[in-house]
Amino acid sequence: MQSLHDIPAPAKLNLFLHITGRRPDGYHLLQSAFVLIDWCDRLNFELRRDGQISRQDLGTALPDDDLIVRAARALQAASGTPLGAHVTVDKQIPSQAGMGGGSSDAASTLLALNRLWKIGFTVAQLSQIGLRLGADVPFFLAGHNAWVEGIGEKITPLTLAPMRFVVLKPPHGLETRLIFSDPELKRDSKTAIISGFAADPIGFGRNDLQPVAQKLCPGVAQAVDWLAARGLQGRMTGSGSAVFAQILQDIDLRDTPSGFQARLCSSLDVHPLSGWANSEESYR
Numbered sequence: 001m002q003s004l005h006d007i008p009a010p011a012k013l014n015l016f017l018h019i020t021g022r023r024p025d026g027y028h029l030l031q032s033a034f035v036l037i038d039w040c041d042r043l044n045f046e047l048r049r050d051g052q053i054s055r056q057d058l059g060t061a062l063p064d065d066d067l068i069v070r071a072a073r074a075l076q077a078a079s080g081t082p083l084g085a086h087v088t089v090d091k092q093i094p095s096q097a098g099m100g101g102g103s104s105d106a107a108s109t110l111l112a113l114n115r116l117w118k119i120g121f122t123v124a125q126l127s128q129i130g131l132r133l134g135a136d137v138p139f140f141l142a143g144h145n146a147w148v149e150g151i152g153e154k155i156t157p158l159t160l161a162p163m164r165f166v167v168l169k170p171p172h173g174l175e176t177r178l179i180f181s182d183p184e185l186k187r188d189s190k191t192a193i194i195s196g197f198a199a200d201p202i203g204f205g206r207n208d209l210q211p212v213a214q215k216l217c218p219g220v221a222q223a224v225d226w227l228a229a230r231g232l233q234g235r236m237t238g239s240g241s242a243v244f245a246q247i248l249q250d251i252d253l254r255d256t257p258s259g260f261q262a263r264l265c266s267s268l269d270v271h272p273l274s275g276w277a278n279s280e281e282s283y284r
Contacts, residue, residue: 001047001115001116001118002046002047003044003045003046003047003116004044004045004112004115004116005044005045006042006044007042007043007044007045007108007112007273008040008041008042008043008108008272008273009040009041009042009043009093009101009104009105009107009108009140010036010037010038010039010040010104010140010268010271010272011036011037011039011040011093011099011100011101011104011265012034012035012036012037012099012100012104012136012139012140012237012238013034013035013037013099013165013167013237013238013244014032014033014034014098014207014237014238015032015033015034015035015197015201015202015204015235016031016032016033016197016204016205016206016207016235017030017031017032017205017206017207017208017209017237017238018030018031018032018189018192018205018206018208019185019186019187019188019189019208019209020187020188020189020190020191021187021188022187023151027151028151028180028187029149029150029151030148030149030150030151030152031147031148031149031189031191031192032147032148032149033145033146033147033148033158033197033201033204034100034136034139034145034146034148035145035158035160035163035267035268036144036145036267036268036270036271037165037167037265037266037267037268038265038266038267038268039092039093039099039167039263039265040092040093040272041089041090041091041092041093041101041104041105041108042089042090042092043068043087043088043089043090043105043108043109043112044087044088045085045086045087045109045112045113045116046085046086046087046088047083047084047085047116047117048083048084048085048086049082049083049084050084051076051082051083051084052084053069053072053073053076053084053085053087054084054085054086054087055068055069055086055087055088055089056086056087056088056089057089057091058088058089058090058091059089059090059091059092060091060095062089062091066102066105067102067103067105067106067109067133067134068087068089068105068106068109069087070106070133071105071106071107071109071110071113071129071130071133071137072084072085072087072109072113074110074129074132074133075109075110075113075114075117075119075121075126075129078121078125078129079117079119079121081117081119083116083117085113085116085117087109089105094169094173094242094261095173096172096173096174096175096240096241097169097173097237097238097240097241097242098174098236098237098238098239098240098241098242099167099169099237099238099242100136100139100140100238102134103130103133103134103135103136103137103139103140104136104140106130106133106134106137106140107126107130107137107140107141108140108273110126110129110130110137110141111126111141111273111276111277112273112276114126114276114277115276121277122277122278123141123142123143123277123278126141126277127141127142131152131153135151135152135153136152138152138153138155139152139155140271141277142155142157142271143270143271143273143274143275144157144158144269144270144271144274145157145158145159145160145267145268145269146158147194147197156194158194160201160267161201162266162267162269163202163246163266163267164246164247164248164250164264164265164266164267165244165245165246165247165264165265165266165267166227166232166244166245166247166251166253166262166263166264166265167237167242167243167244167262167263167264167265168223168226168227168234168242168243168244168256168257168260168261168262169241169242169243169260169261169262170217170219170220170222170223170241170242170243170257170259170260171219171259171260172217172219172241173217173240173241174213174216174217174220174239174240174241176239178216179209179212179213179216179239179240180209180239182212182215182216184211184212184215185208185209185212186208186211187208189208192204192205202233202246203233206235207235207236207237207238209236209238209239209240210235210236210240213236213239213240213241214236217240217241219241219257219260220236220240220241220243222257223241223242223243223257223260224236224243226256226257227243227245230251232245232246232247232251233245233246244265247264250264251264
């Protein structure tokens with residue numbers, strides 16, 4: 001095996017996001033429901049035998065030391081492999097959108113290179129590496145929609161009915177650090193239970209980060225208003241700035257506000273790379 005082509009890295013939406021407290025080390029404790037959607041980045045991996053990690057961006061330029069490169073180097077260090085890789089990235093998921101694009105890229109990189117380099121790590125082993133890269137990486141490695149708690153490391157599988165969404169990303173993104181450091185952020189939501197969420201997955205709860213995000217990025221409120229004008233209940237995903245709403249039928253996106261990215265998306269039952277780890281057959 002010399003290469004792996006067209007490897008998907010799907011985005012996620014937070015159907016709700018509550019902040020329930022804060023640890024002594026400053027990390028926020030959360031509860032959320034993550035759903036995978038079919039808005040994906042695409043990655044190609046070519047084997048390098050010189051141990052080097054290189055990357056080529058087909059579209060949006062990424063930082064030199066982005067999560068893809070960091071994931072590859074972390075897997076090298078953990079496994080001791082002498083092999084390297086050249087990664088070609090077709091970046092489609094917007095950055096600073098709360099859609100988990102960077103974490104998803106890291107997870108797909110770990111899964112792909114685990115196979116390309118014939119390392120044979122399990123999902124649990126890859127997740128130990130992934131959590132050091134970002135709190136959302138273990139979710140994408142787990143491969144299924146999930147109820148997520150703690151700082152993102154406690155993952156309980158969820159079975160959700162298929163859903164369709166409209167997703168709007170304003171021209172400007174949001175830095176997670178700015179939201180979580182804002183003194184007005186609500187940090188005391190009551191602990192919820194899965195059965196309460198399951199009774200109404202779309203209507204349940206709220207995104208505790210959204211009021212602060214709307215103050216920092218007016219485009220969030222503009223997206224919510226655009227959806228409301230079409231009878232849709234918009235909610236920000238993650239730490240923003242993307243806003244989504246469930247739809248029962250496709251809507252016209254031709255009058256999307258100037259500069260916004262908009263897409264109709266479907267939920268995914270499982271990650272496209274589910275089964276790429278934990279199976280002996282995956283490494284042959």
